[in-house]
Amino acid sequence: MYLATTSRNVTRRRRLLTTAGVAVVAALSLAGCAGGAGAEDTASSDSGEELTTIRVSLGWIKNVEWAGFWIADQMGYYEEEGLDIEWIGGGPNAPTTMATLAADGADIGIVPGTQSWLQTFADGNDWTAIGALFQESPGALVSLASDPVRTAEDLVGKTVLGQEGTQINYDAAFKIAGLEPDYDFIPVGFDIAPLVDGQGIAYTAYATNQPIMLEEQYGLAPDDYVVTLYADLGMPLYGNVIYGDSSYVSDNGDDMEGFLRASIRGWEENGDDPAVAAELAVNDFGADLGLDLKQQTRENELQQELVVGEYGDPLFWMDPALMTELMYPGLEVAGYTDLPAPEDYVDMSYLEAAHASLEG
Secondary structure (H helix, E strand, C coil), X not given: CCCXXXXXXXXXXXXXXXXXXXXXXXXHHCCCCCCCCHHHCEEECXXXXXXXXXXEEECCCCCHHHHXXXXXXXXXXXXXXXXXXXXXXXXXXXXXXXXXXXXXXXXXXXXXXXXXXXXXXXXXXXXXXXXEEECCCCEEEEEECCCCCCCHHHHCXXXXXXXXXXXXXXXXXXXXXXXXXXXXXEECCCCCHHHHCCCCCEEEXXXXXXXXXXXXXXXXXXXXXXXXXXXXXXXXXXXXXXXXXXXXXXXXXXXXXXXXXXXXXXXXXXXXXXXXXXXXXXXXXXXXXXXXXXXXXXXXXXXXXXXXXXXXXXXXXCCHHHHHHHHHHHHHHCCCCCCCCHHHHECCHHHHHHHHHHHC
């Protein structure tokens, strides 16, 4: 596509995109395109106005991780854009957003695992990214303050904990620091208890999740533990990328702009009071999940900092030059191959237009 610019001042252009004619039969094949019919579906607003339905596949359950989207929905911002959003929840037992889009089960996906999403390009998928929720991925190592891990050097010769498959991140941290991987790995689940029990010095975690377990289940204060983002170890990455099949995005540009404009408004308001979206998650969008209001509020507090990020860009921004120069080297050291060039799939024109209209 375009927008590989070091100045981040983007000229609004659009690449001509081709529509693929390959039908996807199996959801898990992830081959071919996933052109959706969502833009042709309509619903009606309270005033009787026809709304365009956009089906959005979420990469996780309908909890507070999607806080700003819940606010935008509740406040009617999508309806103001002529849109009716159908939120499709994910989770550990749900198909990936990529599989859902490939099977024509959704029009837009929001994918937490940027690494796994990038790998699907090699399968023949033609995705276009129109934004990223997290300017800094919440992927992190958590350690106790009594034996903190802030650098790869702190891991040398130590026992570490993580979900099976996360060894690749430990290996990359060592290599980026110019060290040979030297650690013992114990596979664990998503419960942080093994760290508290002293089975290892570090635990692979989501910075917006497991630290809350330390506070609520074990009575630790924020000063009692250390959260080291992968970015701090030389592996920065955008998270919760918002994307669609290229033909769908190109054919429905006005709707993409409207979706982003409404979402920006919701996430800006989310920064005012983390309890608002937490209540929406607990009582409305995730009412059947048994979510805890205190935990959801705390998670929202932690995640907003990552949404704003440290790069100084507007909400949801993705900078192809930054990705090439700063993010891709970490991915490559971690062993990820066949990575598509960011300028070929990142299109900030819709986001740029959305921000410009709000500022105007």
